[in-house]
Amino acid sequence: MALDRASPNFGPRIKADQEQGLSLLVIHYTGMQTCAEALEHLCDPGAMVSAHLVIDLDGTVHRLVAETHRAWHAGKSYWRGISDVNSASIGIELVNPGHKFGYEPFPDPQIARLIEISEQIVASHHIPPAGVVGHSDVAPGRKADPGELFPWNRLAKAGLGLWPAPENSEISENPWTDLALIGYAVPGDPSRGGAILEPQTAEKDVIIAFQRHYLPEAISGVLDLQTQKRIHSVAEELS
Numbered sequence: 001m002a003l004d005r006a007s008p009n010f011g012p013r014i015k016a017d018q019e020q021g022l023s024l025l026v027i028h029y030t031g032m033q034t035c036a037e038a039l040e041h042l043c044d045p046g047a048m049v050s051a052h053l054v055i056d057l058d059g060t061v062h063r064l065v066a067e068t069h070r071a072w073h074a075g076k077s078y079w080r081g082i083s084d085v086n087s088a089s090i091g092i093e094l095v096n097p098g099h100k101f102g103y104e105p106f107p108d109p110q111i112a113r114l115i116e117i118s119e120q121i122v123a124s125h126h127i128p129p130a131g132v133v134g135h136s137d138v139a140p141g142r143k144a145d146p147g148e149l150f151p152w153n154r155l156a157k158a159g160l161g162l163w164p165a166p167e168n169s170e171i172s173e174n175p176w177t178d179l180a181l182i183g184y185a186v187p188g189d190p191s192r193g194g195a196i197l198e199p200q201t202a203e204k205d206v207i208i209a210f211q212r213h214y215l216p217e218a219i220s221g222v223l224d225l226q227t228q229k230r231i232h233s234v235a236e237e238l239s
């Protein structure tokens with residue numbers, strides 16, 4: 001079921017910042033106790049936030065902003081050379097209380113509906129697997145959603161997003177170069193792919209963002225052997 005509930009919180013997509021076209025799908029959780037509360041917030045002109053779609057626990061879809069418009073969901077963020085993520089993306093919010101109010105696993109009907117809708121979005125806008133990401137991927141340190149309980153592996157089985165092949169066990173020789181290749185903002189000089197990080201964003205935040213997505217069983221913020229192997233495996237999926 002799809003319900004229309006228009007949010008006033010959107011603007012035109014900005015072409016100058018959209019060289020790659022609409023190339024990203026950003027997944028969020030609402031981080032609020034109920035769907036009603038989240039819809040209220042995302043439609044409040046004073047809140048100045050929104051998303052294109054909200055998916056409730058039972059799979060009900062609420063359409064807030066037309067896909068042609070720039071919804072205000074990502075905030076200050078960066079992915080694969082894009083620093084105006086809102087202009088280049090579709091944003092989907094999943095109802096979940098989030099880390100603040102008792103983080104819960106995402107129910108099956110919600111994920112099934114997300115996959116169905118994402119397949120349509122990715123096909124119609126030609127969004128590559130590397131462009132299907134979480135809010136935490138594009139805003140390390142600042143955001144933790146959709147979080148470590150989000151089933152990225154299940155989405156990848158449907159062709160949505162990258163997921164490493166398990167048999168690959170080589171270590172990344174240049175983990176920061178690989179992280180930049182995957183899409184993350186990396187600290188340091190632009191030859192490493194970035195210098196896009198906010199001054200307050202630490203290298204540790206980027207490692208945590210990577211682990212939250214690709215190594216959710218071991219979120220440490222440490223660039224250890226296991227993490228370097230996983231970084232290599234994910235980067236390999238791009239070559």
Ligand SMILES: [Zn+2]
Nearest residue numbers: 028029135145
């Ligand atoms: Zn978010």
